[in-house]
Amino acid sequence: GENVEQHPSTLSVQEGDSAVIKCTYSDSASNYFPWYKQELGKRPQLIIDIRSNVGEKKDQRIAVTLNKTAKHFSLHITETQPEDSAVYFCAASSGNQFYFGTGTSLTVIP
């Protein structure tokens, strides 16, 4: 089955700096790669996603890149703000089978 690895597990950045979270996957059949943000005590929220026929997608301060050949994808957050502090999960999906990374706890220091 699919195996998704996510790094780093914790990340601290100064407000205004950029944050990058990286994930790798093993199954070349995976074709959809969402990212979720989970604030403390809340549900995971879909923040951005990318499909396998696209290399990069951007939505305001967040962007995701995908390298199908190397089987890795990354989340980039620019101009970080304290409200970006949360746990971020990547996932790889084929059909409706989702495999999640173990999460990155991001802390933005004011």
Added chain:
Amino acid sequence: KAGVTQTPRYLIKTRGQQVTLSCSPISGHRSVSWYQQTPGQGLQFLFEYFSETQRNKGNFPGRFSGRQFSNSRSEMNVSTLELGDSALYLCASSLVVAGGAYEQYFGPGTRLTVT
């Protein structure tokens, strides 16, 4: 549209008991998946239902079961509860979008504590 709802939000049970959790998906979503979330293991896939049929199943013991009704609402049941079953149980409903991918949206979860 209303989001995914789960009931109850919190539950305390003792070892050996059984529990049933409920999930109502977003209107129009026919696929419902269940996950167990624990601090050490992250999000672990339990099973997925589509049109009342279990399509996918994760690596959990048979004590964990589920079902889906004709209105897409889903329930999961855990029998003979163990201390290790304490976790946040998340339900997610999915919709097929362009390209055949599924977009998945989570409910608020049910926090189960087994004592």
